[in-house]
Amino acid sequence: MTKVINKSKIAAAVIGMFAIAGSATATAQTDLRTLQNEEARVHEADRQSQDKVDSLFEQSQDLLYDYRAVVDEYENLKVYNDHVQTLVDDQKRSIESLQRQVNTIDETKQGVVPLMYKMIDALDQFVELDIPIHKERRQERVERLREIMTRSDVTTSEQYRQIIEAYQSEMDYGSGLIAYQGTLQFEGQDIAVDYFHLGRVAFLAQSMDLRNAWIFNNETKEWESLDDEFLSPLTTAIRMARKQTANDLVKLPIFAAESAE
Template identity: 75%
Template sequence: MTKVINKSKIAAALVGMFAIAGSATVAAQQISTLQNEEAKIHTADKRSQEKIDSLFEQSQELLFEYRRVVDEYENLKVYNDHVQRLVDDQNASLASLQRQIDGIEATKQGVVPLMYKMIDALEQFVQLDLPIHKESRLERVARLRDIMGASNVTTSEQFRQITEAYQAEMDYGAGLIAYEGKLQFGGEEIAVDYFHLGRVALLAQSTDLKNGWIYNNNSGEWEALDDSYLNSLTQAIRMARKQTAPDLIKLPIYAAERAE
């Protein structure tokens, strides 16, 4: 009886051992399965992290590219605004030049008739004035008329030469002036020294100092000068040529008429 019980205990123990061993095997299989799953999870997590890192890098690159494009846009906008201001200024300058050109044309329409009137007045003045270098002065007037009909002479140049002619006429009315020339008197051509005190008086003296004449602007004729003035005239001519010191002299005077 005792032997049977002992055998039963041994069998039970063996069964228990086999049961424990089977449980351990199952547990080991489960643990291995869990480890495999965990490994897969870690692998998936790693791949996910790699994707996240890749997407982050791409987003950073896109952000940098966006900022670069924005900066480039701002620079281009500043440059375009600058160019636009230059274009606007050039357009304003062109418009101003066009207005000036239009104004010049309008001015020329008023200046050209004025220049013809100035030439006519200058010629009339020379005809009425003392005959100081009369021929050369009338030749100057003729040249002015010629340039008014010259297409290759600009309006500004025409006006400049007219004003220079007026300036030359003004110079004749200043100071003591003496010059050599020929005098037509009594049907003869006489070598003389002309002398004029501005436009106050015009006289002439023969080069041998024996005869003198005075121009009467009222009659437009030369008249013989009284011998009493010959020495004074000689003195005046020398003063004009700076051959002697200035001094008081006595000479007859005829007042010149003004051009109307």
């Protein structure tokens, strides 16, 4: 009986040990899973933290690139602004210079305009005293100059330019061999002639039939007939002026023109 009881106690003890062992194993497994879960969460947290670090690093790099770009742009803009400021300063000086010139325009006109009228009067007097080369044309030019002086749509500079141009034309009459056709009034008759002048040294005319010739006497302001001996030389001179024959020496009478006073 006693042996049976002991066996029962031994069996109960073994069962208790297995129960305790099973309970410990179960607890250990639970703790292991807990540790594994915690480790997993730690890894996930580390991964997330690393992702945040990587993201922040990329953002910092982008910001660094942007900063460098802004700095470069600032430097470029500074150089450009300095350049523009230089241009503005130069333009300002030019404007100030122009303004000073504008401020003196009225004073300049006060001196130039009377001078231009005097120049036109002198030109008119010169045409009247000069040998009558293209006299009507030259008189018309003088009248045209007087007319433009009364027009408000013609600037002072343009008026002055045309006066100077007229003086240049008068100078051109004083050089070279020139021949042109026209009408000569002699002894109450209008005669078709070839005019010829050697500068202002001589002014002659020859009828179109080559039978008569005249010379202008600047002292008497009259045309005078030429001897027949000058007909052929004058014909040659007219042809030379028109480039119809080579230049050569010819014998022609001369009356020197007087100077305008």
